[in-house]
Amino acid sequence: MQLNIQEYIPILIPLIILQIGLAIYAVVDVFxxxxxxxGNRVFWVIICAFIxxxxxxxxxxxxxxxD
Known part of the structure; x- marks a missing residue:
């Protein structure tokens, strides 16, 4: 069975966009x-950006x- 990545692109692109957008929004909110x-600011930036x-x-x- 061969994995054809092109079949999954319509599913992967929205998930990648969502992941990047959520991470950016969270990091901006941390700042x-x-x-x-x-925790502190550095801790939360690392958590939001890399997990x-x-x-x-x-x-x-x-x-x-x-607030």
Whole structure:
């Protein structure tokens, strides 16, 4: 059975765009937001930028503090 990547491109492109967009949005929010529930700015930038889909979701669910 041979894997043909061209069959998966219509599914992969929107997922890649979503992943990149979510990571960019989360990193921008980290730089704009002054308070975090735990951790610091560097910690959250690393989490959001390098842990695929879960990093930004973890930040918005657990890391973002009150304004």
């Amino acid at each position: 704009k937001h002054p308070h975090y529930k735990f 695929s889909f879960l990093g930004p979701i973890i930040y918005f669910a657990f890391g973002k503090g009150e």
